[in-house]
Amino acid sequence: MKLNGNAACCDRLGENTTLRAAVCLLLAGLAAAPGQGRAEETAAKAFNLSLPASSLAAALNRLAETSGLHLVYDASLAQGLSTAGLSGSYTAEQALQKLLQGTGLSYRVGANRTVTLEKPSTVAPPSGASLEKVTVTAHSAEREAPYQAAVSTAGSKIPVGITRVPQSVQVVTEEAIKDQGALTMGSIMKGVPSANVGQSRYSRFPKFTIRGFKAIQQRNGFRTQFNSDVDYSALTNVESFEVLKGPGSALYGNGSIGGLVNIVTKRPKKEFGGYVAGIGGEYDQKGVQFDVTGAVIADGALTARITGDLERSGSFIKYQGLDRDNLALALSWDNGGPVRGFLNMEYQDRDTKPNPGVPAPGQIVGKTARDTYLGEPGMDNLRATSPVLQTWLDIDVADNWTLSPRFQYMEFNVGGTQIFMNSVRADRRTINRSGRADFRENDFMYTGQLDLKGKFDTGFISHQVLIGGEYEDATSNGGWTALNGVPAMDALNPTYLSTQLTPGKAFVFRNDKRIGSFYFQDMMAITDKFDLFGGVRQSNVAGSKLAANGAATQYDLDNKSFQVGGAYHVLEPVTLFAGYGTGFDVDASFAAQAARATAFKPEKSDQVEAGVKLALPFGLTSTASFFDITRSNVVTPDPANPGFNAQVGEMRSRGAEIDLAYQINKQWFVQAGYALIDAKITKSQNGDVGNRPWDVAPHQANVWTRYKFDEGLLKDLSLGAGANFVAKRPGDNAHTFDLPAYTTVDMSASYQWKKVKAELFALNMLDKHYYTSNDQMTGAFTGAPRQIYGRLTLEF
Secondary structure (H helix, E strand, C coil): CCCCCHHHHHHCCCCCHHHHHHHHHHHHHHHCCCCCCCCCCCCCCEEEEEECCEEHHHHHHHHHHHHCCCEECCHHHHCCCEECCEEEEEEHHHHHHHHHCCCCCEEEECHHHCEEEECCCCCCCCCCCEECCEECCCCCCCCCCCCCCCEECCCCCCCEEHHHCCCCEEEEEHHHHHHCCCCCHHHHHCCCCCEECCCCCCCCCCCCEECCEEEEEEECCEECCCHHHCCCCCCCCEEEEEEEECCCHHHHCCCCCCEEEEEEECCCCCCCEEEEEEEEECCCEEEEEEEEEEECCCCCCEEEEEEEEEEEECCCCCCCCEEEEEEEEEEEECCCCCEEEEEEEEEEEEEECCCCCECCECCECCCCCCCCCCCCCCCCEEEEEEEEEEEEEEEEEECCEEEEEEEEEEEEEEEEEEEEEEEECCCCCEEEEEEEEEEEEEEEEEEEEEEEEEEEEECCEEEEEEEEEEEEEEEEEEEEEEECCCCCEECCCCCCCCCCCCEEEEEEEEEEEEEEEEEEEEEEECCCCEEEEEEEEEEEEEEEEECCCCCEEEEEEEEEEEEEEEEEEEECCEEEEEEEEEEEECHHHHHCCECCCCCCCCEEEEEEEEEEEEECCCCEEEEEEEEEEEEEEEEEECCCCCCCEEEEEEEEEEEEEEEEEEECCCCEEEEEEEEEEEEEEEECCCCCCCCCCCCCCCEEEEEEEEEECCCCCCCCEEEEEEEEEECCEECCCCCCCEECCEEEEEEEEEEEECCEEEEEEEECCCCCCCEEECCCCCCEEECCCCEEEEEEEEEC
């Protein structure tokens, strides 16, 4: 695949002349270079490997695919050689050494850790040699870099080194999630500089954004619409968060306007093990977590893993509790043959109240107390559930080629009665309210994928390709009854109803959506210093909508998404990259209603990005980049037709972002990041052109560090601390009120004694009174005050 379209691509990169020039020059330089191939820095990471008996070539291909290692060798070297398999926890280099034992082959590591296999002149490889199977039992040795990842699937849908991807990618590992004491996905996203962490877990349906625009959530490469709305604290089954910054619809399709988070769930292991943990803390916090894994049958071909998280807690908000059930079962099949299977089943259940939020500072005279609840405790209720089933096969159809049929079924079910906070009256303390009773929504989504992954060479160019198709069939239906006579409320001195409100008009809605896509991508190693990446997705979106006001709409449209970029590895640890990508989102535009009941076009975005990635040998990794994103086809209120929408809006977000992680030594780790986001509304009919979009802060920064003592009286004691800063940002697009800047500080301590681990976490240690956004742009949510809780874990 050649980048003959570079000139046309550069013409579309917008008005940022400096950034445009940098990208075009880099892409031009990349396209001109000849050479051989390259590999990733993977030496520090241990992988759980299960390589079946096969030809040596097939085993090497599986190792490269899993670890991101880039191998270069003459195919004739591996002819006649086979392996009985390899199973256990290894670094990529350790696994390579084991696989090559007894073959007469050796290897050398070149620039950027390109690994070249060779046959020493004094040693002849034995024809037909077969290697003994090597099995490693479970051990407790820690990874050298437990908070860093060298390989990700977020930027390419196949496991490749992060430095090869021409886009910013950040991975949050399971160890970081646990050791930071994260209670929610928002807690995890605090470590991503350009991410808005969204609301607390006590809000209705928490959301988050990346670089100022909507971010979607995927699970193991499947889109899981609304699943994140169920349980913002469902973390027990999470192996890692892979964050792609900027649009990625060429790879992932609908929804990726500002970026995405791919949640990788935990995989079963052959060795029996696990843990059970009890949690308790302030605000009547009580919970139990467990994780158990092991082989189901004696030969280890079938393995299973069960995780769970059960919570029955109160909260810092009056009248609001939080009951959660989060259960998961994973099964894996690998008998050493060419077919491997995986099944992931999850169930999430959240029972709470639909907190409507509070007025933000400046909207009212004075400030509401943190524990204020402005709904109706005697009426409000919210119950959300979601079952998810995912399954797939990996079928080795030939050396270097794998076919993967994949399927997902998921539901999102929610019901309850909700009181909403509307406008603030002229006295600046009384708020108008509305409500709905018997609200219900039932969503069903079926997704099928068929991926073909392979590797081949054309001359001196090495290709790693993905060819696939996806079909998604989604249905959403529900309704509610409006509540009559919802009274206004004094925000500073709320009083609640003693009688039920009378129901009013009933509403129903239904949406049917079908998306069919075909996609192709190619990761090309041009030389040991140059990588090129290109991808395209063609999608057809069709369906119908019955809005709550009775208007019916049909739609049928096509969309094409692109991703192109390159990486230049200046030195082994230093990579320059540049890329261009597009995104589209049908959900936001199709949910809106035009005055003439016509279907809106999908929202679109395009990003140009250029930067540098570091993977220094002494443990420091970092990505720094400049970005420019334009979001178009934005749906806005239609001033000519109140209550309806028009598709005339456009927004722009440009800025710089840096994240770094430094494993100073085995004991001490530091992570930090900063994002500058210059966002504004560039087109609108609502008099807000030039304004910063709501809830987009111009500056965000974070830092987190952890130190573990390994000798003396304090041996096995770990201490951690972190801080998160968010600058002042507007509460709505009209800039009628602002959400103040804030800095929160978290601290932790843990002690490990044999198989028992005791942990203490202090979140918002300085008890900062702060606000996060309201998902309706009508006020804010109060951030959680200082919360101290403990976790006691027994490992086995």
